[in-house]
Amino acid sequence: MSTDTPGIDPLLALRAPQDPACDVFLTGTVFLDIIFTGLDSAPVRGTESWARGMGSSPGGVANMATALARLGLRTSLAAAFGDDHYGEYCWDALEQGEGIDLSMSHTVPGWHSPVTVSMAYEGERTMVSHGHEAPAPTTFPGTVPGPSDPGAPTGTAPTGNAPAGAPAPHPAFPQCPPRARAAIASLVPGRSEPWVATAARHGALIFADVGWDETGRWDLDALPELAHCEAFLPNAEEAMRYTRTDCPRAAAHALAERIPLAVVTLGAEGAYAVDGRTGAAAQVPAIEVEALDPTGAGDVFVAGFVTGTLADWPLADRLAFAGLTAALSVQEFGGSLSAPGWAEIAAWWQRIRTLDDQDPAALERYAFLEELLPTTARAWPLRRAVPTIGFRQ
DSSP states (O other), rough: OSSSTOOOOGGGOOOOOOOSSSSEEEEEEEEEEEEEEEESSSOOOOSSSOOOOOEEEEEEEEHHHHHHHTOOOOOOOEOOEEEEEEHHHHIIIIIIIIBBBBBEEEETOOOOOOEEEEEETTTEEEEEHHHHHHOOOOOOOOOOOOOOTSSSSSTTOOOOOOOOGOBOOTTTTTTOOEEEEEEEEEETTTOOHHHHHHHHHHTTEEEEEEOOTTSSOOGGGOOOGGOOOOOEEBBBBHHHHHTSSSSHHHHHHHHHHTTTEEEOOGGOOOEEETTTTTTEEEOOOOOOOOSSOOTTTTHHHHHHHHHHHHTTTOHHHHHHHHHHHHHHTTTSSGGGGOOHHHHHHHHHHHHHHOOTTTHHHHHHHTGGGTSSSSOOOOSSSOOOOOOTTTTOO
């Protein structure tokens, strides 16, 4: 986690004593990601390929949680963790390394962590994953309910004594998610997520993304939680398929008839958003960068957009910030490894203004950063240490 620019809180001017302790809540599956980079081509059957770089980090939903935390948002994650060294490593990396609240998470005895191996080459990636669905949270045998943790999010239940020092599962979730400013949901056609409606009733703004519809139906009615969403953030292909349109901008307008805020990512063309309440639209082009590994870039984009929304920035500024954070992330490898913090953003802003070939009008698009960033920053490029499970320090 970058600590070179401490103390930046994008919501500082908006915070009040009665606000929830949690800025953003999310839930999902945590993977251990092992990332190989520096491959000249895809592995060839029957041969051994050597990668010039490797790293490991928490992945899956941890990519989004890390991106949010590094942008200064108080982040709470509900997830199952494997009862193995991988699970212990992921828990420690998220809680101690990134400051993410895991009081709604739990370790599952006898369950191993899901693992993804990602190979980055030619600007793309290939992944191989293995894992089993985690058992539903239950109270561990022999646990004795204890007093509620005074620092736990509102709505959490008393904890017991879980194995290996991890807290016992909170029966409050998924029935009662913590009170938060926002929550992020990954929607799956045909799968109900009752916690989303509960979080929305408690005042959380719901931001939703979606994956490829394996059923091939592409039916918005199969995503009932959209009715509770503040924003929906599909990519261009997903948006067009769901709306039966042949233009991502037309798709965004069609989605905005059902959702307050439709945001469609356009890949190399940037992103386009429509505010369904006002009819206002905004488009921001992508920043051209040399992509090392696109893993987690979509999660970083969502985290940046959530940050700008909670900070009450204009729609175009939110899109620009989300695109910037995503662009910075693809210049590093790995999902949560690559999520930029304010140190990376400050260094980019300081450097980009010194280059002679920059379009002044394009730079003006990011002038809103001036009020957020310090006047000095570390020299670009920033390089993070590459964490590996075997190292103790």
